[in-house]
Amino acid sequence: MSTPEENALTIRAAAEVFVPGSPHDPTPGAADVHAELxxxxxxxxxxxxxxTGLPDLLNELSAATFDGRTFVDLSPDERLTILDxxxxxxVEQLRxxxxxxxxxxxxxxxxxWTGQDAEGALTRRPLGWQLTGFDGPSRGRRKLLRRPEx
Amino acid sequence: MATKTNMPxxxxxGAGGTGAVMAKELAEAGLGVVVLEAGPWHDPxxxxxxxxxxxxxxxxxxFRWGPLDRTKTPWPRVRDGIGLLFQTPGVGGNTLHxxxxxxxxxxxxxxxxxxFRYRDxxxxxxxxxxxxxxxxxxxxxxxxxxxxxxxxxxxxGHVAGxxxxxxxxxMQPNAILPIAEDANPLVYPNTDGCVQxxxxxVGCRNAEGAPLERTAKRSTNVSYAPLALKTKRCExxxxxxxxxxxxxxxxxxxxxxxxxxxxxxxxxKEQEARVIVMACGPxxxxxxxxxxxxxDNGHVGKYFTTHWFDYITGVFPHEVNMFEGQTSMxxxxxxxxxxxxxQGAGPLTFALATSMxxxxxxxxxxxxxxxxxxxxALKRRMEAYRRxxxxxxxxxxxxxxxxxxxxxxxxxxxNNPAPLVRYRASDQTIRRRDWLSRRAAEVLIGAGADxxxxxxxxxxxxxxxQHGTMRMGFDPSRSIVDPNGEAHGVAHLFICDTSIFPNxxxxxxxxxxxxxxxxMISERIVARYFAE
Ligand SMILES: Cc1cc2nc3c(=O)[nH]c(=O)nc-3n(C[C@H](O)[C@H](O)[C@H](O)COP(=O)(O)OP(=O)(O)OC[C@H]3O[C@@H](n4cnc5c(N)ncnc54)[C@H](O)[C@@H]3O)c2cc1C
Numbered sequence: 282m283s284t285p286e287e288n289a290l291t292i293r294a295a296a297e298v299f300v301p302g303s304p305h306d307p308t309p310g311a312a313d314v315h316a317e318l319x320x321x322x323x324x325x326x327x328x329x330x331x332x333t334g335l336p337d338l339l340n341e342l343s344a345a346t347f348d349g350r351t352f353v354d355l356s357p358d359e360r361l362t363i364l365d366x367x368x369x370x371x372v373e374q375l376r377x378x379x380x381x382x383x384x385x386x387x388x389x390x391x392x393x394w395t396g397q398d399a400e401g402a403l404t405r406r407p408l409g410w411q412l413t414g415f416d417g418p419s420r421g422r423r424k425l426l427r428r429p430e431x
Numbered sequence: 432m433a434t435k436t437n438m439p440x441x442x443x444x445g446a447g448g449t450g451a452v453m454a455k456e457l458a459e460a461g462l463g464v465v466v467l468e469a470g471p472w473h474d475p476x477x478x479x480x481x482x483x484x485x486x487x488x489x490x491x492x493x494f495r496w497g498p499l500d501r502t503k504t505p506w507p508r509v510r511d512g513i514g515l516l517f518q519t520p521g522v523g524g525n526t527l528h529x530x531x532x533x534x535x536x537x538x539x540x541x542x543x544x545x546x547f548r549y550r551d552x553x554x555x556x557x558x559x560x561x562x563x564x565x566x567x568x569x570x571x572x573x574x575x576x577x578x579x580x581x582x583x584x585x586x587x588g589h590v591a592g593x594x595x596x597x598x599x600x601x602m603q604p605n606a607i608l609p610i611a612e613d614a615n616p617l618v619y620p621n622t623d624g625c626v627q628x629x630x631x632x633v634g635c636r637n638a639e640g641a642p643l644e645r646t647a648k649r650s651t652n653v654s655y656a657p658l659a660l661k662t663k664r665c666e667x668x669x670x671x672x673x674x675x676x677x678x679x680x681x682x683x684x685x686x687x688x689x690x691x692x693x694x695x696x697x698x699x700k701e702q703e704a705r706v707i708v709m710a711c712g713p714x715x716x717x718x719x720x721x722x723x724x725x726x727d728n729g730h731v732g733k734y735f736t737t738h739w740f741d742y743i744t745g746v747f748p749h750e751v752n753m754f755e756g757q758t759s760m761x762x763x764x765x766x767x768x769x770x771x772x773x774q775g776a777g778p779l780t781f782a783l784a785t786s787m788x789x790x791x792x793x794x795x796x797x798x799x800x801x802x803x804x805x806x807x808a809l810k811r812r813m814e815a816y817r818r819x820x821x822x823x824x825x826x827x828x829x830x831x832x833x834x835x836x837x838x839x840x841x842x843x844x845x846n847n848p849a850p851l852v853r854y855r856a857s858d859q860t861i862r863r864r865d866w867l868s869r870r871a872a873e874v875l876i877g878a879g880a881d882x883x884x885x886x887x888x889x890x891x892x893x894x895x896x897q898h899g900t901m902r903m904g905f906d907p908s909r910s911i912v913d914p915n916g917e918a919h920g921v922a923h924l925f926i927c928d929t930s931i932f933p934n935x936x937x938x939x940x941x942x943x944x945x946x947x948x949x950x951m952i953s954e955r956i957v958a959r960y961f962a963e
Contacts, residue, residue: 299805306807308814323490327504357806365790380514383805384489384783391782391813392484401485413778413816415754418481420639421617421626422755425572429612 291336292317299386316389442704447524450710451651456953458662470520479636509839514891523652537937546914555947572756581878606649631758687924713930722847726920734830734899736935742888743871745880769938774823788889797872801887827938898932916952
């Protein structure tokens with residue numbers, strides 16, 4: 282059995298496969314925003330206990346494939362190998378998990394979560410907007426409107 | 432004709448892209464109508480916040496498919512050969528989320544597989560186009576100007592709409608109010624119409640302060656449903672889920688008599704009506720049919736088509752700002768193959784649409800890379816977001832019997848067994864998709880994109896567009912509804928959503944055609960059951 286801290290690190294390591302940050306990439310990514318908090322919340326929302334069950338599963342597959350090593354100890358490419366294995370797992374319901382992880386990992390960085398407070402209000406510029414230069418939602422783009430006729 | 436009574440003349444299940452059209456047409460014809468809708472009737476000004484995750488994540492967003500109480504998990508769906516399923520509850524249905532591109536079907540696609548002629552549809556097209564209304568934008572945003580430049584550079588000429596039989600690019604017919612005048616402040620009534628915010632698929636809430644009926648994007652919650660209410664003969668009951676179509680047998684004929692539905696508090700109710708119309712979409716209509724034990728001739732739930740989308744992107748040396756302007760303002764038609772169009776998106780949609788394909792491969796087409804981009808490759812692509820143009824490819828895909836909606840063994844939600852949604856592509860579908868994707872890549876390069884930046888997502892199939900499963904036709908042994916939309920085997924029961932499409936109309940976006948057909952069916956219902 283892993284500790285809650287180990288589970289969080291395992292989920293963070295999975296998120297880094299999709300959106301790496303320091304030290305694997307020059308700009309901030311999933312690890313820098315503690316994507317594991319966002320991802321674990323939704324995993325447990327979908328199936329209570331999934332945020333602990335999934336790290337165990339990733340560690341089991343890692344140990345079997347890479348000489349007893351844990352998922353966190355693997356290189357990004359090795360982690361990808363494990364996620365690809367999971368997407369062809371014998372148990373049909375488990376094959377969806379890499380897709381869910383990918384969606385949540387990408388959303389943790391390129392969605393708005395990093396700009397929202399606990400009530401969901403947008404209080405800062407989300408990391409994803411900083412990384413992409415997106416201006417955020419608009420109530421009108423003036424340069425594309427018609428000129429008044431009068 | 433009857434007015435509204437305890438027993439309505441017509442009961443409609445679902446108030447989405449087509450159910451609301453049916454409600455307005457029948458109520459205006461003088462019938463008493465009740466509409467039962469699984470989701471709420473949103474107030475865009477108050478509830479839509481323009482944030483991609485809050486609006487349409489599949490878990491707990493405003494548009495997610497699940498119980499009204501969003502602290503509860505979404506309804507389970509079983510998928511095979513398909514990525515994301517799009518089902519949006521609420522008055523408006525999937526049109527809450529849609530891009531509002533409203534082209535007509537390719538003419539030949541109706542002539543080949545439908546039980547009527549293209550020309551029979553034309554008056555109904557006009558009626559819907561005027562009611563919504565549908566407009567062709569007079570200006571183009573940067574992304575759309577580049578699209579035109581790319582088409583012309585590789586010899587794709589202009590084609591005049593709206594009736595399409597030949598290839599070419601044209602401005603996008605959109606169900607969006609005309610582009611607004613600039614004003615200060617940019618608030619209704621100073622400003623009335625489309626403010627080019629680029630958020631069509633996030634859920635339209637502009638112009639700021641506009642009354643519901645003047646919301647720019649013409650989802651049916653702001654267009655047809657308010658018109659239905661105006662008649663005072665139509666009632667919308669929201670937050671209720673229909674679980675059974677109740678039938679009775681009379682002298683050897685099966686007829687629909689009522690529906691059973693679940694209130695938000697979990698209690699079950701029954702509502703009788705003289706005629707029942709199913710407008711739940713191609714996943715929920717066959718699910719409800721099968722869960723109700725209605726007759727299956729072996730074709731229920733079959734021949735599902737999705738236009739199996741793909742996303743082709745290219746990076747330019749200058750800003751493109753795909754988030755500006757209506758989501759798509761220009762398109763290129765290729766009868767026999769499908770079409771592609773410019774596609775704006777926020778960063779999250781862009782990232783997800785273009786990064787979930789199979790393992791990446793290089794050197795197989797006019798693209799530098801095809802397939803998923805995760806890791807640093809995704810980061811670099813996202814850094815070029817403001818300089819990227821995205822084209823979405825929609826394929827004229829073949830409806831195969833293996834592509835289907837059935838009941839998933841052992842999986843259920845509180846309403847019924849869950850649907851199992853399966854998608855398979857024919858070799859011809861794959862060839863058409865490759866052909867369109869190559870043309871789209873050439874357009875990007877012709878417009879000035881860096882050839883080394885061209886990326887093909889090779890995205891998994893999704894149900895942004897969905898059709899088939901309850902096909903319309905003459906032959907009761909091979910189709911589910913007749914050319915009037917009435918079920919072959921169940922009298923007084925009609926279907927009007929996109930499930931009745933005998934094909935994917937050649938590739939174009941389906942909603943205008945679905946709404947035109949729903950308008951046609953509404954006339955047939957009046958003629959068959961309510962003529963004085
Ligand atoms: C992101 C996105 C972009 C799109 N862009 C375009 C576009 O640009 N152009 C275009 O033409 N099309 C587009 N579409 C497709 C378009 O939204 C659909 O074609 C259209 O909504 C179909 O209408 P419908 O009535 O068949 O189904 P829906 O609109 O899905 O309506 C079905 C309704 O039935 C309700 N319902 C289902 N089951 C039950 C039940 N048992 N009891 C009670 N209520 C029930 C649902 O809650 C829903 O409101 C897009 C779709 C998506 C998701």
